[in-house]
Amino acid sequence: MNMVKSDTCIVYYSRSGHSHRLAKNLAKRLHGHLVEIQAPAYQRGIVSYVRAAMDSLRQRDMASRQGLPSVSGCNRVVLCGPVWTSYPAVPLRTFLRTKFKAPSTVGLFLTSGAHSPPQKAFQAAESDLGRPISAKACLPNGVEGTAEESSMVDAFLSDLEGAVRLTSVN
Numbered sequence: 001m002n003m004v005k006s007d008t009c010i011v012y013y014s015r016s017g018h019s020h021r022l023a024k025n026l027a028k029r030l031h032g033h034l035v036e037i038q039a040p041a042y043q044r045g046i047v048s049y050v051r052a053a054m055d056s057l058r059q060r061d062m063a064s065r066q067g068l069p070s071v072s073g074c075n076r077v078v079l080c081g082p083v084w085t086s087y088p089a090v091p092l093r094t095f096l097r098t099k100f101k102a103p104s105t106v107g108l109f110l111t112s113g114a115h116s117p118p119q120k121a122f123q124a125a126e127s128d129l130g131r132p133i134s135a136k137a138c139l140p141n142g143v144e145g146t147a148e149e150s151s152m153v154d155a156f157l158s159d160l161e162g163a164v165r166l167t168s169v170n
């Protein structure tokens with residue numbers, strides 16, 4: 001595991017670049033530390049594509065946990081990555097299932113091809129984590145770079161900040 005020390009961690013997995021792009025924007029807006037989940041078994045090529053789809057459909061974990069970062073020391077974590085077969089991509093689910101000594105504030109920002117509504121993915125992520133996620137959003141690829149994306153990011157960050165305030169009051 002890679003050790004990371006930062007107040008806000010943006011933990012991302014990206015197979016084809018969409019989530020990496022979004023994660024970089026979130027890191028900039030949150031002055032956060034960008035940290036990647038590495039999953040070479042799912043990168044490039046048709047075989048890895050089929051493996052990704054099949055593992056996701058079967059709700060499996062990654063075969064190896066070596067590419068998972070440690071986020072100990074982070075006060076909040078934003079997880080960013082794609083939807084696969086209506087679920088969060090397998091590397092995100094494996095990370096969530098480690099319970100990663102989760103800080104009180106966890107956000108989830110997915111990207112998708114907009115083939116399916118994101119609610120099923122949000123539910124699966126909360127089930128994997130074992131508790132509600134403070135801020136949730138899903139950016140369709142077709143919305144990248146538009147005013148709609150800016151509004152979505154603003155709303156997501158507002159939910160996340162609201163969750164931080166609630167946590168510090170309680």
Ligand SMILES: Cc1cc2nc3c(=O)[nH]c(=O)nc-3n(C[C@H](O)[C@H](O)[C@H](O)COP(=O)(O)O)c2cc1C
Binds near residue numbers: 020
């Ligand atoms: C194996 C696989 C399954 C996918 N399943 C879905 C899906 O169920 N619904 C959807 O809207 N998009 C689906 N997509 C599209 C991705 O969610 C979308 O292209 C995403 O932005 C890719 O992010 P990335 O470039 O960071 O990997 C799938 C992509 C892959 C590779």
